[in-house]
Amino acid sequence: MTDELAGKVAIVTGGASGIGRGIAERFAAEGAGVVIADVRDDLGAELVDKLNSAGHRTTYRHTDVGDQTQVGELVASAVSAFGGLHVMVNNAGISSPLRKGLFAEDFEEFDRVMRVNLLGVMAGTREAARHMADNGGGSIINLGSIGGIQAGGGVSTYRASKAAIIHFSKCAAIELAHYEVRVNCLAPGNIPTPILATSATDEDRERLERFEARIRQQMRDDRPxxxxxxxxxxxxxxxxxxxxxxxxxxxxxxxxxxxxxxxxVMVRKSDRASD
Known part of the structure; x- marks a missing residue:
């Protein structure tokens, strides 16, 4: 590691597991003071103990990013604990349930998915930018998804929320550039994380393992x-x-x-010959 973030302070929402955990671990290893925000208190506490035992500077804060008050308190806690905020990673997100086609979709989870995925990013961007604008700027990184770039069937509310995150991030980048606050968006795809499991409805639970294996194989086939x-x-x-x-x-x-x-994906002659 090269201590690229030495002296910097970062917040990672949804930082207790999956992609957020990976980001929190890397930032801590690069010398940042990291506030890990999540609703999984057990995983968050375990990660902080692990990182601090290795000599890193981290703390955990329970945060529901769909609650704007809690997001504001999260930013304030980072400034209080470490003396500032230079990087905000709005990563927390959930999937919408997998239904058997659009006709079977009742959009029951629409408000919850949009509140966590989209409002959480918007509030996190706003609260971080308020501090950064008065303190020399900073970097805001919002987690979208290739599902927000590339159309496809299924989990339509999730896809819509990620597409909205991408557009919002571009709008915020334009507005906040005057303050030296940069806003960019990452769009992961085909990354094994626990979020896919949240797309299964209760009646699908026993078939989740087979379903996930099938989806993962399709992702591999579509990946260059x-x-x-x-x-x-x-x-x-x-x-x-x-x-x-x-x-x-x-x-x-x-x-x-x-x-x-x-x-x-291009099919090579050797691939055809082996079929």
């Missing part, structure tokens, strides 16, 4: 790079956007997806 993506890959991209290496980068959407949204 054959290496599996990891939370660490997303954390590497987040680190770039968090540091001065990206000081002239704002309003961008960076897919971290093994090339999935770039286009269809």
């Amino acid at each position: 790079l054959k290496r599996e993506g990891t939370a660490e890959d997303v954390a590497e991209a987040a680190l770039y956007l968090a540091t001065a290496r990206s000081r002239y980068v704002t309003g961008t959407v960076l897919p971290v997806d093994g090339g999935t949204v770039a286009g269809k």
